[in-house]
Amino acid sequence: MWALFMRTIEDIGLKAMEHSSILVPVLLAFLRDGDSRVAGKSIVCGTNFFCRVLEEITMQFRWHGKVERWLEELWTWMVRFKDAVFAIALEPGLVGTKLLALKFLETHVLLFTSDSNDFENFTKEGSKQTFNISWLSGGHPFLDPVSLTSEANRMLGTLMDLLQSACNLPGSVIITVVNWL
Template sequence: MGGVLREQALPLLAAANNHGDLAVKLSSLKQVKDLILSAEPSSAADLFPYLLDLQSSPEPLVRKFLLEVLEDIGLNGLKHSSILMSLLFILLKDHSPLVAKQAIVTGTNIFCSVLQELSLQFHRHLTVERWLDDLWMWMVKFKGSVHSLLFEDGPLGLKLLAVKFLEIYILLFTEDGSDSDKVMAEALGRHRRTFNISWLVGHHPVLDPAVLSADANRTFNLLMDLLRSASSVPALLTISIINRCVF
């Protein structure tokens, strides 16, 4: 099966990388995604290094779609997706705002999916596999990178998405409010993968509720500090922070 998959996918990957027609590139990449999602995960993972080659595509729409492929792979089966996590961080710094914004959206959905899997795996087996622990380390790094975007020069739209991610982060690690599930579903968009800190009962080997709650509180205070310096913050960013912080 792995050999057949490679035989089908490699010409498509070559077209996605080298063809002169953007429509052909995107169509080829979509076909590769469909092949990967229909294949056995360990066989599909053999193609991931070839996907990484597309990160240097000159076409922003190809790089953006590549992130969507990463998201679908991650949400379909996390176990082998750590191979692709470097892609998330490279494209988070992409010179195209379209691509960098998609990196935040993709990372947000994977972040929530990893949290959910960490909780469920521990509940089922009272342990967490190493690959999932490694993925969580990537997610901690992602949170730090998105946090940093608020203080770097860059497009306002990117900063607004960074605030949205931080809102989700705060909600994930704050004890339930009456409307938290509804707000979370609206914030997460099409995938609506949710997690609740109350699921972390017992001594989870990776997630410490007290530490995570304290960091969520620090993140909330960070947004409040930005509001206090509103005179030096773009008006739209101030409005976004106000809207996000009234949970």
């Protein structure tokens, strides 16, 4: 039943993003659920939200020169979600949930690390690319590419630090971090 509920949250949230700010607090609450499957599904759903909200913010600013208030509010919730998932990734806890949190951390680092794709490739019909930090150039009102890249670099450093303490980590966590790096 909870899996259907989470799928419904994700479906509704991604289709009616302007109302998603009431759904993200639910995802945050599910992160603290004692059932690792519920917390894990919350991370997966929140990862999808995070990426989609980031893309929507970027598109609104690029196409209209501003970002609507509801989307700024939703981004504030997504930052809270990100912080909560980072805590799960870096603190002791259930391995399954930690692995999904590390996957979110990986996604975050990749989103905010520049690559050679340009904005025009994203907007070509039929070729949806993954978000690229370079799309935020031009003075975005609240997404500073330098700060976001710096945060991604800090997270990468944190993952490297995790490897140095590998003897204290479960094997699956070590394998996940090594595969990702």
